[in-house]
Amino acid sequence: MNTTLIKIKHSAKDVYDKIMKKQKPSMKFPVRSLANVKYDSKKGYFELLGNKKIRTLTANTVKTFAQTLRMMALSKNVIEKDDIATKREVYYVSKNWNDAKFREQPESDTVMDDIEAMFGVNREQLGFIPEEKGGDVAGKLIVIDRDPVTGKEIKIDCTKFGSGAYSVPSDVENLKFETDAKFILAIETAGMFERLNRHHFWKKSNCILVSMGGVPTRACRRFIRRMSDEHKLPVYAFTDGDPYGYFNIFRTLKVGSGNAAHLNEFFCVPRAKFLGVTPQDILDYKLPTHPLKDVDIKRAKDAIKNDPFVQNYKEWQKAIELMLKLGKRVEQQAFAQYGLNYVIDKYLPDKLKDQKTWLP
Amino acid sequence: MNTTLIKIKHSAKDVYDKIMKKQKPSMKFPVRSLANVKYDSKKGYFELLGNKKIRTLTANTVKTFAQTLRMMALSKNVIEKDDIATKREVYYVSKNWNDAKFREQPESDTVMDDIEAMFGVNREQLGFIPEEKGGDVAGKLIVIDRDPVTGKEIKIDCTKFGSGAYSVPSDVENLKFETDAKFILAIETAGMFERLNRHHFWKKSNCILVSMGGVPTRACRRFIRRMSDEHKLPVYAFTDGDPYGYFNIFRTLKVGSGNAAHLNEFFCVPRAKFLGVTPQDILDYKLPTHPLKDVDIKRAKDAIKNDPFVQNYKEWQKAIELMLKLGKRVEQQAFAQYGLNYVIDKYLPDKLKDQKTWLP
Numbered sequence: 182m183n184t185t186l187i188k189i190k191h192s193a194k195d196v197y198d199k200i201m202k203k204q205k206p207s208m209k210f211p212v213r214s215l216a217n218v219k220y221d222s223k224k225g226y227f228e229l230l231g232n233k234k235i236r237t238l239t240a241n242t243v244k245t246f247a248q249t250l251r252m253m254a255l256s257k258n259v260i261e262k263d264d265i266a267t268k269r270e271v272y273y274v275s276k277n278w279n280d281a282k283f284r285e286q287p288e289s290d291t292v293m294d295d296i297e298a299m300f301g302v303n304r305e306q307l308g309f310i311p312e313e314k315g316g317d318v319a320g321k322l323i324v325i326d327r328d329p330v331t332g333k334e335i336k337i338d339c340t341k342f343g344s345g346a347y348s349v350p351s352d353v354e355n356l357k358f359e360t361d362a363k364f365i366l367a368i369e370t371a372g373m374f375e376r377l378n379r380h381h382f383w384k385k386s387n388c389i390l391v392s393m394g395g396v397p398t399r400a401c402r403r404f405i406r407r408m409s410d411e412h413k414l415p416v417y418a419f420t421d422g423d424p425y426g427y428f429n430i431f432r433t434l435k436v437g438s439g440n441a442a443h444l445n446e447f448f449c450v451p452r453a454k455f456l457g458v459t460p461q462d463i464l465d466y467k468l469p470t471h472p473l474k475d476v477d478i479k480r481a482k483d484a485i486k487n488d489p490f491v492q493n494y495k496e497w498q499k500a501i502e503l504m505l506k507l508g509k510r511v512e513q514q515a516f517a518q519y520g521l522n523y524v525i526d527k528y529l530p531d532k533l534k535d536q537k538t539w540l541p
Numbered sequence: 542m543n544t545t546l547i548k549i550k551h552s553a554k555d556v557y558d559k560i561m562k563k564q565k566p567s568m569k570f571p572v573r574s575l576a577n578v579k580y581d582s583k584k585g586y587f588e589l590l591g592n593k594k595i596r597t598l599t600a601n602t603v604k605t606f607a608q609t610l611r612m613m614a615l616s617k618n619v620i621e622k623d624d625i626a627t628k629r630e631v632y633y634v635s636k637n638w639n640d641a642k643f644r645e646q647p648e649s650d651t652v653m654d655d656i657e658a659m660f661g662v663n664r665e666q667l668g669f670i671p672e673e674k675g676g677d678v679a680g681k682l683i684v685i686d687r688d689p690v691t692g693k694e695i696k697i698d699c700t701k702f703g704s705g706a707y708s709v710p711s712d713v714e715n716l717k718f719e720t721d722a723k724f725i726l727a728i729e730t731a732g733m734f735e736r737l738n739r740h741h742f743w744k745k746s747n748c749i750l751v752s753m754g755g756v757p758t759r760a761c762r763r764f765i766r767r768m769s770d771e772h773k774l775p776v777y778a779f780t781d782g783d784p785y786g787y788f789n790i791f792r793t794l795k796v797g798s799g800n801a802a803h804l805n806e807f808f809c810v811p812r813a814k815f816l817g818v819t820p821q822d823i824l825d826y827k828l829p830t831h832p833l834k835d836v837d838i839k840r841a842k843d844a845i846k847n848d849p850f851v852q853n854y855k856e857w858q859k860a861i862e863l864m865l866k867l868g869k870r871v872e873q874q875a876f877a878q879y880g881l882n883y884v885i886d887k888y889l890p891d892k893l894k895d896q897k898t899w900l901p
Contacts, residue, residue, distance in 0.1 A: 259881070265739060266881055267732035273877035276829045310735065317708045326703025329739045335703045343686025343695045348677045348708035351735060372627035375670065375711060379625060379689045469636045517633035521619070521626055 183260055185307060188300045189253050196238075196250065207237040208249065211298045220489035225451025226436045227489070229298075247281040248292050256296070259308030265352060267310055268293065303447045305352045305403075315349030315400030317374060317392040320383030321362035322408070327355070339389070344379060346392070351400045358408050365389045365405060367397070367453070369420035369430055373513045373524070380525050386533065389414075396429050402448045405434070409450060416450050417539075419529075422458035423473075423510035424480040427501075431455050432490050455540040456532050460504040463511050465538070466528065469518050470509035481505055494541050545667060546620055548660045549613050556598075556610065567597035568609065571658045580849035585811025586796045587849075589658075607641040608652050616656070619668030623689075625712060627670055628653065663807050665712045665763075675709030675760030677734060677752040680743030681722035682768070687715070699749070704739055706752070711760045718768050725749045725765060727757070727813070729780035729790055733873045733884070740885050746893065749774075756789050762808045765794070769810060776810050777899075779889075782818035783833075783870035784840040787861075791815050792850050815900040816892050820864040823871050825898070826888065829878050830869035841865055854901050 192208065199206035211217065212232040219228050238246045255274060259266050266274065272289040275282045283289040297304055304310070318324075324337040324347065336359075339347050366388050368374045374392035377383070383390050389408065393401055409416050418434060420426030435453040437445025463470055473481075481501050484491045491497045504510070516524040532538060552568065559566035571577070572592040579588050598606045615634060619626050626634065632649040635642045643649040657664055664670070678684075684697040684707065696719075699707050726748050728734045734752035737743070743750050749768065753761055769776050778794060780786030795813040797805025823830055833841075841861050844851045851857045864870070876884040892898060 264881060265735065266877070267736075267874065269730075269732060269872070269874040270736075270877040270881060273829060273872075273874050274881070276878045310732070324703075324705065326705060329704055330741045330744070335701055337702060337705065341695055342697060342707070343684075344689055344710040344712065345684065345686060345697065346708040346710070347702070348706040350704040350706070351731070352704065370629075371711070372629060372670070375625065376627075376630075381690045384690070469633060512629070512633075514627065514629040514633050517626070517630040518636045521624060521630060521634070 185300065185302050186257060186260055188302070189257050192299070193250065193253060205237050205239070206246075207235050208246075208299060209233045209235050210295045213294060213298055220436065220493060222493050226445040226449045227438070228445070244281060245292065248275070248278070248283065248289075249296065251275070251278050251281055252289070252292055252296060256307040256309065265308055265310050268304075271309060297444065303403075303444055304399075305354050310351040311399065315351055315353060315398055315404050316394060317346035317348055317371070318389065318404075319346045319374075319378040320389040321360055321387055322389045323359040325357040325359065340383075344375070346374075346378065349400060349404045351398075353400055353404045353407060356404070356407065358411050360389065360408070360412055360414070361387070362389045362412075362414060363387045365391060365409060365414050365416045366456075367391045367393055367405060367416060367418045367434060368513075369393055369395065369426055370513055373419070376521070377525065380522065382525055382529070386529070393430065393434070397434050399444070399448050402434055402437075402450060405453075406448070406450045409452060416453040417456040418453055419456050419513065420458070421510070421512045422460060422462065422504075423512075424477045424484065424501075424504075426458075427455075427497075428480065428484055428488070432488075436490050454536070457528070457539070458511050458513060458515070459538065459540055460500050460507060460509075460511075461538065463507060463509060466516070468511050468515040470507075470511045470515070473504070473508050473510050477510060478505065496540050500540055543620055545660065545662050546617060548662070549617050552659070553610065553613060565597050565599070566606075567595050568606075568659060569593050569595050570655045573654060573658055580796065580853060582853050586805040586809045587798070588805070604641060605652065608635070608638070608643065608649075609656065611635070611638050611641055612649070612652055612656060616667040616669065625668055625670050628664075631669060657804065663763075663804055664759075665714050670711040671759065675711055675713060675758055675764050676754060677706035677708055677731070678749065678764075679706045679734075679738045680749040681720055681747060682749045683719040685717035685719065700743075704735070706734075706738065709760060709764045711758075713760055713764045713767060716764070716767065718771050720749065720768070720772055720774070721747070722749045722772075722774060723747045725751060725769060725774050725776045726816075727751045727753055727765060727776060727778045727794060728873075729753055729755065729786055730873055733779070736881070737885065740882065742885055742889070746889070753790065753794070757794050759804070759808050762794055762797075762810060765813075766808070766810045769812060776813040777816040777893075778813055779816050779873065780818070781870070781872045782820060782822065782864075783872075784837045784844065784861075784864075786818075787815075787857075788840065788844055788848070788851075792848070796850050814896070817888075817899070818871050818873060818875070819898065819900055820860050820867060820869075820871075821898065823867060823869060826876070828871050828875040830867075830871045830875070833864070833868050833870050837870060838865065856900050860900055 196206040211229050212234055217230045217232045272283055272286040318339050320339055322339040326335045328335055371392050371394055377390055418431045420430050434450055437449035516528050556566040571589050572594055577590045577592045596602055632643055632646040678699050682699040686695045688695055731752050731754055737750055778791045780790050794810055797809035876888050
């Protein structure tokens with residue numbers, strides 16, 4: 182039996198038994214905030230400390246308590262039918278729950294996050310998916326999915342898409358992978374992804390290309406993580422050289438985010454490394470730049486001061502200090518100054534040969 | 542020879558000949574603004590009126606003139622090499638043009654738009670692509686692409702993606718299609734697309750599903766248009782029931798936008814019809830709603846007063862008036878109130894049987 186179903190039934194039975202004994206039922210949730218988080222570079226992701234909050238059924242908590250139980254029931258129902266529900270749909274389903282209906286989606290999202298944290302499972306294991314999608318993929322990879330209606334196995338060959346790509350679904354838990362690639366290259370922009378795909382960079386370099394399309398969604402991070410785990414594949418990130426690329430994109434990919442720490446274990450890629458574009462590349466490749474914006478400077482200074490990830494790595498501290506000293510940011514497209522395919526013919530091959538210029 | 546190349550060479554030769562005769566060379570561009578646009582529902586898209594601006598080489602125009610010629614040369618180069626360049630890359634390539642380099646990307650985008658309009662071709666035909674991608678596709682469709690390196694034909698079967706999808710590339714000009722589908726369903730949200738895909742709605746209804754992911758990009762609109770043209774397929778739009786869904790998404794899909802009127806001929810789908818969610822559906826299906834926001838009300842009133850598309854259709858005027866009277870907007874996910882698959886089992890089949898409830 183599905184382990185999430187077992188957890189739901191166990192928890193519901195506990196509530197039921199307490200009520201039968203005329204005791205007050207309660208549920209325990211980990212506290213979800215940065216104050217309840219630690220970073221250990223050996224583990225590789227933000228982890229929850231042990232603090233828990235207890236929700237006991239009282240006159241004040243009766244609505245949230247009922248909503249939590251109804252959402253657990255919905256999850257059970259969805260899992261049993263092998264269906265999915267988006268976060269938005271869950272909110273609308275609650276419109277039938279009479280007094281237990283949610284007024285706004287943030288309320289139902291919070292209850293969903295609590296249930297995830299309580300059971301130590303991720304949203305997808307509850308049968309709930311976000312509205313977002315999981316990035317595009319091309320290269321040396323065969324994705325093994327199954328036909329959602331017949332259950333028959335389907336093999337999707339990511340070398341066979343021409344100029345297009347495989348669009349990753351939002352639930353990737355049941356996918357399997359065949360590959361003899363040497364690494365995964367996770368790329369910030371769709372434009373750079375298309376260039377590398379069009380020139381079959383994945384063939385020359387024997388790799389898998391993933392377009393993150395900005396900050397990688399949970400599904401995108403999970404997809405990279407599962408490929409990487411199953412085939413012991415290293416993961417290299419290629420983003421713009423600015424605080425957004427370094428922290429919003431790369432750090433989220435590698436160690437996860439602060440406000441969803443109960444999930445980082447599943448949704449980050451601790452073995453990811455930062456290939457570029459680094460502040461040092463600006464100097465080494467004489468790249469055209471833009472001045473740092475005020476928000477970039479603020480974000481960079483914050484990172485040095487408060488980010489446990491940056492505090493853990495001298496290399497990142499030095500890189501950020503160099504960026505601040507130069508007062509410059511740089512984009513993936515900047516290599517076009519030397520010809521449209523300089524990035525393929527020179528920059529990436531150079532970088533792949535010498536990991537000393539990378540960041541951890 | 543490629544027709545764009547012919548146009549570039551012809552135009553460049555004209556400039557060259559004028560200079561050799563010691564005359565001032567000039568180039569003619571259509572004026573790109575709403576004041577130079579008309580709407581004829583028989584044609585089906587915003588069209589340019591005849592107004593042109595002439596750019597003659599003088600001391601004042603020398604920089605823009607040079608930039609236009611250099612960008613034409615870059616386009617020629619890219620087309621001859623069968624390569625692509627993103628708008629951002631074009632901007633960076635210009636960093637090597639000495640005094641003709643662009644300071645900011647909006648400058649290079651404007652010159653690119655002028656060249657498009659001058660030649661009456663679209664950006665993709667110049668070899669330039671946006672940073673965006675073209676939506677996701679699943680269902681009764683085989684896309685015929687070619688391997689970008691070997692040139693060999695590749696067939697992509699969009700029924701064979703399991704829970705995933707085919708991600709449309711940003712340049713779709715050279716794709717071909719095989720299909721026996723009866724229609725194309727263009728869907729606003731990725732979540733609804735996944736639901737319909739997971740339950741193989743495309744098999745039951747013999748159709749092609751396209752996820753627009755909000756306002757459809759040019760590539761997405763062009764992809765739908767080309768499928769629709771090649772196979773005489775009707776196109777049905779399924780969006781949220783709010784001014785954003787009606788005007789930003791559906792109207793852009795159907796007739797294009799005001800500030801890129803020189804392109805609407807290629808980048809809109811005049812035969813698209815609006816299946817739902819209509820304001821009348823709120824009443825007919827007793828759907829849960831949200832109150833209209835101030836910005837919704839403003840946008841709706843503006844549309845009635847100023848939008849040539851709305852002015853052309855009584856049905857749309859009535860629908861907007863009903864929406865304003867109800868003071869309500871509705872989402873695609875609202876059907877979940879009646880069960881997660883009500884949209885598949887009841888709403889869409891009902892609607893597909895009776896086009897009288899649709900909007901033009």
